[in-house]
Amino acid sequence: MARLTSRHDNKAPERVIAKNRRAFHDYHVEETFEAGIVLTGTEVRSLREGGGQLTDTYALVRDGELWLLGLHIKPYSHGNRANVEPDRRRKLLMHKKQIRYLKEKVAQAGMALVPLSLYFSDAGLAKVKLGLARGKKDYDKRASMAARDSRREVERALKERGRDGR
Numbered sequence: 814m815a816r817l818t819s820r821h822d823n824k825a826p827e828r829v830i831a832k833n834r835r836a837f838h839d840y841h842v843e844e845t846f847e848a849g850i851v852l853t854g855t856e857v858r859s860l861r862e863g864g865g866q867l868t869d870t871y872a873l874v875r876d877g878e879l880w881l882l883g884l885h886i887k888p889y890s891h892g893n894r895a896n897v898e899p900d901r902r903r904k905l906l907m908h909k910k911q912i913r914y915l916k917e918k919v920a921q922a923g924m925a926l927v928p929l930s931l932y933f934s935d936a937g938l939a940k941v942k943l944g945l946a947r948g949k950k951d952y953d954k955r956a957s958m959a960a961r962d963s964r965r966e967v968e969r970a971l972k973e974r975g976r977d978g979r
Contacts, residue, residue: 827940828933830860833867836927838957840946845929846915848872848879849906850939855889855896860939862890865931872905872926872943874916879905881928881941905941915945923947 836842852860859865864887872881881903888896907915918924929942949957 827935829930830863830933830939831865831867831931833870833927833929835868836929836944836946838949840925840927840944840948842927842929842944842946844945846907846911846943846945848941848943850881850931850941851904851906852886852939853895853897855892856886857939858892859886859889860931860933864889867928867931870928872928872941874912874919874926877909877912879907879912879915879926881905884928884931905943918945 866885866887868883868885870881870883870885872879874880883900884903885899887899915926919926925946925948927944927946929944931939931941934940
C-alpha cells in the first residue's frame with residue numbers, strides 16, 4: 814500500500830550561514846528567541862553565497878521595533894546598484910508582545926540581546942537566533958574555560974580507553 818507523504822515529511826535541516834562563537838564565551842545566555850530579518854534581494858543572494866558575519870553584532874529595541882546593528886553582509890558578487898551598504902542596520906521581525914518582553918528584560922542592568930546564529934529556515938527564510946544574555950566577568954570566563962578543558966580531557970581519556978579494548 815502506498816504511503817501518502819506531505820511536503821513537511823522531508824524537512825531539510827536549517828542551513829547555518831554564520832555563528833557567533835564568542836557569544837557563549839562572553840555571555841551567560843538565559844533565553845533564546847527566533848526573529849525574522851528584513852533584507853533586500855541582493856542581501857539574500859549574498860547570504861546564500863555565505864557572505865554574512867556576526868562578529869560585534871548586537872540587537873536593541875528602539876521605538877517599539879527590534880533592530881540588528883553591526884551585521885556585515887558582503888555585497889552580492891553579481892549585484893550592481895541594487896547592492897546596499899554592507900553594515901547598515903536591519904529590522905528584525907517578532908511579535909509585539911515578544912518585543913515588549915525583550916525591552917523589559919534588556920532594561921535590567923547587565924542584560925543584552927546577542928545574535929547567536931544567522932540561518933535559513935526550512936521555508937528558505939533568513940532568520941536570526943537571538944540570545945537574552947548577561948555579561949560574564951573575567952573569572953566566569955576562566956571557570957568556563959577550565960570546565961571545557963577538563964571535559965575534553967575526560968572525553969579523550971574515555972576515547973583512549975575504548976581503543977585499548979578493555
